[in-house]
Amino acid sequence: MLPPGMPLSRFTVLDLTRVRAGPTCVRQLADWGADVIKIEAPPDGKEALGGDRDNSDFQNLHRNKRSLTLNLKSDVGREVFYKLVEQADVVVENYRPDVKNRLGADYETLSKINERIILVSISGFGQDGPYGNRPGFDQIAQGTGGLMSITGAPGEGPMRVGIPVADLCAGMFAAQGTMLALLEREVSGRGQWVRTSLLEAMVQMLDFQAARYLKEGEVPGQAGNDHPTNIPTGVFPTTNGHINIAVAGAIMFERCCKALGHPEWNDDERFSTSAGRSKNRGEMNAVISEVTKTNTSEHWIELLNGVGCPAGPINSMDQVFADPQVQHLEMAVGVDHPRLGKFDVVNQAIKMSRTPSEIRTPSPDQGEHTDAILTELGYEESLIAQMHENGVV
DSSP states (O other): OOOTTSTTTTOEEEEOOOTTHHHHHHHHHHHTTOEEEEEEOOOOSSOOTTOOTTSHHHHHHSTTEEEEEOOTTSHHHHHHHHHHHHHOSEEEEOSOHHHHHHHTOSHHHHHHHOTTOEEEEEESSOSSSTTTTSOOOHHHHHHHTTGGGGSSOTTSOOOOOSSOHHHHHHHHHHHHHHHHHHHHHHHHOOOOEEEEEHHHHHHHHHHHHHHHHHHHOOOOOOOTTSOSSSSSEEEEEETTEEEEEEOOSHHHHHHHHHHTTOGGGGTOTTTSSHHHHHHTHHHHHHHHHHHHTTSOHHHHHHHHHHTTOOEEEOOOHHHHHHOHHHHHTTOEEEEEETTTEEEEEEOOSOOOSSSOOOOOSOOOOTTTTHHHHHHHTTOOHHHHHHHHHTTOO
């Protein structure tokens, strides 16, 4: 039984997702208490889409779920699925748009079984349109959605972001859409079809860069480590590495100049105005670098933050999780796997005072809960055995 006090503990979610965008969505629901049943195809000896179940990525993505193997292409498997739909609240899938129709997992079909069901669909480019049936992949969406054109140093060609940001954002938007639909259902009593895609997520995440084009017609380019509008903001060398400094507005710039020991920069005609700093960005960065490279990262971070000028380290992954603030925020959380032992996974970024998220169980083995779930649905032991025999589960 799930803890009754968790925010989503009253909801059952059927997880048909694979790879990353879909599992990211479902992980949000699972971590906040939803009873998630991960529906997977029975083992066929081929390499699973998503890779090795025991690797760190899989274990981080699929915690707090139960696993049911089910052949949705068989009549009996589809019958079991529809029985689950009758009792469920949400179905999440990230097939190519036409696949759900072939499997009978489309909204029109599911809503006839349960009018309260919410179907959440994540695709590469949307459910229809010119690219509707194209396969979705994070880097393709980063390029099509414009992110790679504004990432990286000028003149060095387009650059992907170091995480699958299109996948992750699509998953987070899908989780938000799921909860919006659940809230609306409390009023209407009816479910609905929630849709998002890697491309839509990427375009929305362009945010102010997209707004610059839509309102002013300005096509932004690559700025490397420099902020497009707040100057000086960027990466600066120190005696033991590099730091980020972020300056926004005249008051903060004045504080920065004083802290770096050069208050005269505030009156220098090259730098005294926002327009001047933008025009002379290279010179501005150069004179700051000459100062910062004379002392340690720790020295400048403490000094600049002390006067209200944001500055921070550029941490490698090991330094991130050794950082005292990251540790204080408990962004790594332990899980105890019956085969793999104890290890950490990434914690939720949202914290709630009364009903926090919780890592209750590790990622399940394939079909680990098949018999238990079928028993809950009312299937007798002999019929379950027959399903195993016939490859239904």
